[in-house]
Amino acid sequence: MLDEPADHAIGSSRGGLTTKTHLVADGHGRGLAVLITPGQAGDSPMLADMLDGVKVPRLDAGAPRTTPDELIGDKAYSAAANRKLLRRRRIKAVIPERADQVTNRKRKGRSGGRAPDFDRDTYKRRNVIERAFNKAKQWRAIATRYDKLALTYRAGFALALVIEWLKLLGDTP
Template identity: 50%
Template sequence: RALDARAGGFTTKVHLGADGRCRPLSLIITPGQRADCTQFEPVLEKLRVPRIGPGRPRKKPDGLAADKEYSNGPCRDYLRRRGIRHTIPEKTDSQTARLRKGSRGGRPPAFDLERYKNRNTVERAINKLKHARAVATRYDKRGYAYLGTVTAAALVIWLRT
């Protein structure tokens, strides 16, 4: 089920991964109340990074920049297991808890501000998707139909670049 009835009407979330040129690489549609961090692993599992020459697309990106909402232990553990370099800022409550523990709290996670500045490519990819009226207005009643609409808009982005 990809539509959620709320007081303001039906809501839907589009979870996506994008490359450095603001092109969507993987898409998942969920109901509006679903937390973003629950879809972190499925989005990365569907990710396929195209190669310039011949060969299959890569399943592992060179690096990843994400918001604070993905700054939890399971997301960081998943990235560490797959060997993906990441730049995710630490939440202030996590930082306070780590500092309160003292030396038992561990080291702070690495954070590269210059790499984090490129995180807005995902926001720009979403804005490009919303140029398609059907994506922005969400008139589709079924989740699979809306996924098809978003996928068609993503294909148009790929064809234009």
């Protein structure tokens, strides 16, 4: 097994050497924060770092906005620590429970606690993040990672996200 330096963000997974991209996007699929990790890294432990990367400047004076109203995530983010973090930051969590968590909670009976609140209608908007990934991966250099350093690859990904934001502005002076 080949050991890669940490600054390459390349790790082994079932498909060989891979990189995982973590993305936070707004409700329209425009990227707010991106993080690159080795392929074997889990999604769940990266949530706090991803939220720390969100900084949306305000049009009027004031500190940038760092707290979204809600976070729509897949089952990979369904961990007690993530739900606690989101409650502490007053962010509504729209994350389905994993089957093993449901089974464990039901096995405990009354002492297993309540099921976390889950809004199915809001969760239907999770496809927005998948579409944001697809837009970024229209760039060949993003779809097929050519860059050796994770910093360079992340910069290319960020550039693709910035271009999506610029499309929003169009011909605005």
